[in-house]
Every structure is written in C-alpha cells, then in structure tokens.
Amino acid sequence: MTQDLNLLSNDAFRARWRGWLEQNYPAEWRIPIIRRLAGDEERRWHRMTYEAGWRAPAWPKQYGGLGLSLEKQLILNEEMERHRCARVLDSGGVLLAPVLMKYGTDAQRSRYLPAILRGEDLWCQGYSEPNAGSDLASLRTSAVRDGEAFLVNGQKIWTTLAGCADRIFVLVRTNKEVKKQAGISFLLADMDTPGLTVRPILNLADEDELCEVFFENVRIPAENLVGALDQGWTVAKALLGDERISNGAPTLPRQAFEVLEQLIETRGLAEDAGVTDRAASLFCDVHDLAALHSQVADAAIRGEVDNAVLGMMKVLATEAFQDISEEILNVIDEDAGLQSPTIGAESPLDLRKIYMIARPSTIYAGASEVQRNIVSNALMGKS
Ligand SMILES: Cc1cc2nc3c(=O)[nH]c(=O)nc-3n(C[C@H](O)[C@H](O)[C@H](O)COP(=O)(O)OP(=O)(O)OC[C@H]3O[C@@H](n4cnc5c(N)ncnc54)[C@H](O)[C@@H]3O)c2cc1C
Structure with missing residues (x-):
C-alpha cells in the first residue's frame, strides 16, 4: 500500500480498514476479551498486517510504519473492537520500538525494527x-x-x-x-x-x-x-508512559458489558429489577469512561497529555472491567450453577474467564493504588 493513508478522509480510511478486516481477519480469532494471540498466532497477525500495509500504525514512515495521525490510529482500534478482534500484546511494536527510535543506536534500530515489523521477533x-x-x-x-x-x-x-x-x-x-x-x-x-x-x-x-x-x-x-x-530509568519511564495510554482505553469494559447484556437477555433476566439496576449503573460507568477517553484522545491529538488524567483513566477502565466481570459471575450464579457458565452456541465461551482476565488488570502497568497516588499528588499540586 503506497498511498498515504493520512490523506484519506476518516470515513474512507475507516471503510478501507473495515473492509480489510472483514476479508482477512481469521474467524477463529474473533473472540474478544478471552482470546489473546500469542506465539505463532501473534507472528502471523503481524506478518499479515505487514504484507497488507497495515502494520505499525504509530511508527514513523522512516522506520517502515504507517506514520498515521493519532486520530486515524484510534479509528483502527475502534474498528478492531467492532470486529470483535482478539487481544494482541505486541510488546516489540508498541513498547520497545518507540524506545529504540528515541534512545537506540542506528545499528540497534536496523537490526531489531524490521524483524518486529515482519512478525519475526516477539x-x-x-x-x-x-x-x-x-x-x-x-x-x-x-x-x-x-x-x-x-x-x-x-x-x-x-x-x-x-x-x-x-x-x-x-x-x-x-x-x-x-x-x-x-x-x-x-x-x-x-x-x-x-x-x-x-x-x-x-x-x-x-x-x-x-x-x-x-x-x-x-x-x-x-x-x-x-x-x-x-x-535506563529515563528510558524505562518513557516506555511506561506509552503503556498507560493503551491501558486506559474503554475497549475491555465495553466488550464485557456487551457480554453482560447478552447474558441478561439469554437468561431471561431483563425483568429482574436487581440485575437491571446493577447493569444500568455499570452502563453509566462505561459511558463515563468512553466520554473521558474521547476527551483525553482529543487532547492527545492536540499534543496535550496529562499523566494524572492517564492514571485516572487507567483506574476507571480497569475497575469498571472488574465490576462488570463480577456482575457477569453474579448473573451466572442466579440459577445456582444449573446452567453451564458459557454463552454462544457454536463456540461457547466460558464466561468465568472474563473475571479471571479482569482481576489482574488493576495491578499491571501501574497498580490502582499507585495511580491514585499520582492523581492525588497532581490534585494537591505536588509533582
Ligand atoms: C497480568 C500481569 C502481567 C504483567 N506483565 C508484566 C510484564 O510483562 N513485565 C513486567 O516487568 N512486569 C509485569 N507485570 C508486573 C507488574 O508490573 C507488577 O505486578 C506491578 O508493578 C505491581 O508490582 P508487584 O506485583 O510487585 O506489587 P507491589 O508493588 O508489591 O504492590 C502490592 C500492593 O501494594 C500496593 N502499593 C504498592 N506501592 C504502594 C504505594 N506507594 N502506595 C499505595 N499502595 C501501594 C499496590 O498497589 C498493590 O496493591 C505484570 C503483572 C500482572 C498482574
């Protein structure tokens, strides 16, 4: 793909990426939250996107990336969420590569970046x-x-x-x-x-x-x-900042909420006042988070990034994810375990896994308590 994707209108860009996903994304990977691509599957995903000209949206073009504006990168993520794509960690492409671009030597960049792009090195x-x-x-x-x-x-x-x-x-x-x-x-x-x-x-x-x-x-x-x-501390701090931006996104809470809605529907609990009351409150949390994320994204597009706000978003996103995953367990337990804790007929998902995936999210990439310290220090004017 030689065309500069930044020149496309957002709608045209979205349509092109959506079309590519619909044509090429393996059906067996379309299990949001629970599925994470690892090992050879992750290599395959990077190779597919590399060959099709979609790999490394945030990397500058000089290193073989797409050099996309933040706005267009967010569209890529939105479409992957919409398409119910599996999670991918991509520590090389997302965490290490920006560090090598900023602090690495030419020899390190030319040795490692191409292999990350092609999915050869994880x-x-x-x-x-x-x-x-x-x-x-x-x-x-x-x-x-x-x-x-x-x-x-x-x-x-x-x-x-x-x-x-x-x-x-x-x-x-x-x-x-x-x-x-x-x-x-x-x-x-x-x-x-x-x-x-x-x-x-x-x-x-x-x-x-x-x-x-x-x-x-x-x-x-x-x-x-x-x-x-x-x-190395300076290098490490730059990397931790990059990590926190993606960990505050509303994707996982939103996808977990969709599962909860589906579960309430299929288990015939839509008239249960207790269940719907809790679901409504969780819906508001997800809605607030999405609104905050979109404000933060707009600010980031203007080049304004506030560490305290990033910390707050990470806390809100991961705690909402946990709350929803707990409610999924509550709903499963409504029938005292008489039905299987799964959803979906063709390839049933064990919903208890969502809870297990949500549990550690308040620990990695900066634990909630530590993020709260950052937020309160900022509020009190301490650095
Ligand atoms: C799923 C998962 C994946 C991970 N992946 C990686 C990885 O790939 N690479 C990697 O290097 N690390 C990884 N980690 C480690 C992660 O970064 C650490 O778990 C995290 O930094 C917390 O450190 P800790 O586990 O030692 O807990 P501790 O730092 O010992 O914290 C224990 C508890 O004390 C609280 N606490 C600590 N300090 C304070 C304070 N100053 N004020 C108030 N409360 C405080 C914490 O919030 C926490 O609740 C991962 C962790 C998880 C759970």
Whole structure:
C-alpha cells in the first residue's frame, strides 16, 4: 500500500480498514476479551498486517510504519473492537520500538525494527522482580561489565509471554553506589542466550502466559545497551508512559458489558429489577469512561497529555472491567450453577474467564493504588 493513508478522509480510511478486516481477519480469532494471540498466532497477525500495509500504525514512515495521525490510529482500534478482534500484546511494536527510535543506536534500530515489523521477533518486557514491582527502581538484577559484554545475574517475574518470546528488554542495576534510579540500565537480550531460563507461572485461569525469567551469568553484548549507561530509568519511564495510554482505553469494559447484556437477555433476566439496576449503573460507568477517553484522545491529538488524567483513566477502565466481570459471575450464579457458565452456541465461551482476565488488570502497568497516588499528588499540586 503506497498511498498515504493520512490523506484519506476518516470515513474512507475507516471503510478501507473495515473492509480489510472483514476479508482477512481469521474467524477463529474473533473472540474478544478471552482470546489473546500469542506465539505463532501473534507472528502471523503481524506478518499479515505487514504484507497488507497495515502494520505499525504509530511508527514513523522512516522506520517502515504507517506514520498515521493519532486520530486515524484510534479509528483502527475502534474498528478492531467492532470486529470483535482478539487481544494482541505486541510488546516489540508498541513498547520497545518507540524506545529504540528515541534512545537506540542506528545499528540497534536496523537490526531489531524490521524483524518486529515482519512478525519475526516477539519481545517480552523484563522489568518487575520479586521485590521490585510498584517500586521498580529497587530492582536488583545486576549487570557487571566484563570485556565487550555485561554479565547479568538475577531474576525477573510476571514477564508476560516470555515463554514464546524471541527476545527480552530488561532493566538491570549497573551502579549500586548512587541513588537507586540513577544506577539502572536498559539492555536487550536474546531469549536463547546461555544462562537465561524461563519458568512459567500458572495463573487463576490455569494459563501459563506469566513467567519468571532467570539470569545466571548471562553474557549480553555491550552493544545491546540502549541509551547511556546508568540512564535506563529515563528510558524505562518513557516506555511506561506509552503503556498507560493503551491501558486506559474503554475497549475491555465495553466488550464485557456487551457480554453482560447478552447474558441478561439469554437468561431471561431483563425483568429482574436487581440485575437491571446493577447493569444500568455499570452502563453509566462505561459511558463515563468512553466520554473521558474521547476527551483525553482529543487532547492527545492536540499534543496535550496529562499523566494524572492517564492514571485516572487507567483506574476507571480497569475497575469498571472488574465490576462488570463480577456482575457477569453474579448473573451466572442466579440459577445456582444449573446452567453451564458459557454463552454462544457454536463456540461457547466460558464466561468465568472474563473475571479471571479482569482481576489482574488493576495491578499491571501501574497498580490502582499507585495511580491514585499520582492523581492525588497532581490534585494537591505536588509533582
Ligand atoms: C497480568 C500481569 C502481567 C504483567 N506483565 C508484566 C510484564 O510483562 N513485565 C513486567 O516487568 N512486569 C509485569 N507485570 C508486573 C507488574 O508490573 C507488577 O505486578 C506491578 O508493578 C505491581 O508490582 P508487584 O506485583 O510487585 O506489587 P507491589 O508493588 O508489591 O504492590 C502490592 C500492593 O501494594 C500496593 N502499593 C504498592 N506501592 C504502594 C504505594 N506507594 N502506595 C499505595 N499502595 C501501594 C499496590 O498497589 C498493590 O496493591 C505484570 C503483572 C500482572 C498482574
């Protein structure tokens, strides 16, 4: 696709993307919320969109992206939600790539960005450690310079999809003598480097997407340092900001609410005052969130981004998602478990999974309590 998509009117752009999805999106992936593309499926999605000229909407054209305006990127997301597409993490394309563009070397950009674009490399994010989550700067995985490499020792935890990633971007401690934020560096590593091992953690839903990653005398080439030595905190903070924008979107609460509506209908509960009263209140939450998101998106299109508002949106979106998922369980329980906890005839969805997917959403990408601290500090004029 050589045409500049930014030149299309929003309506024409929307119609083109919608048409492509309708023609090409695999039917078996159309399970919103519950389905997440991982491993080879994720690679396939990136390759499909790359070959069709839809990959990397936010990347500048010089790196092979579409260079789309934020307005058009939002249209892409709206249409994917409408088409009931599965979730995709894309840590390489969404989280790492902007960092490489800003802080990486030319060699790093030309080595890693094309492989991310083509879906050849999947990345995972190695930040959190057993004693460094919200207080990330306390991380202890150490990297000591040894000739042309760093020798890395330590452990990461909750590393999503590490088991099917090709590479990891990792925060390490390179200086213990300075204040903790000032002694962190940002490194890139191949998952098959000797000494690097992955151990899956089974979650509530019996899935093993979350992992521990262990580093035992892992040699990471010095050329894989992103940004300056000991300046990894600045790099990491830029990345966390990008993450929060997408985590405050109303997509998951809205999709969960649709499931709730469908469930109320199919279980004949539309006349139950208790159920409809709670559903109405949740509907208002989703509506408020969507209105806030659209205001924030408009502000972002004008280049105005407010960290406190992003924090507030992340709290509202994830807590609404949890509330709706709890109500889905309530409705399932209305018949004391006599009916199967599923919906849909052809490929029934186990609705209890929505609850399990919603539970951790208030923890990752900045826990609710920490976001509330950010919001209250901003309200009280503290930085
Ligand atoms: C599903 C999922 C996927 C994840 N994926 C990744 C990943 O891919 N890569 C990665 O690096 N990490 C990942 N994480 C880790 C995530 O970033 C951390 O769980 C998160 O930062 C919280 O850290 P913690 O678990 O150590 O909890 P803690 O920081 O120990 O927090 C425990 C509780 O204390 C509260 N708390 C902490 N500090 C404060 C404070 N100052 N004021 C008030 N309350 C506070 C928290 O809100 C929380 O309720 C993932 C987590 C989850 C749940």
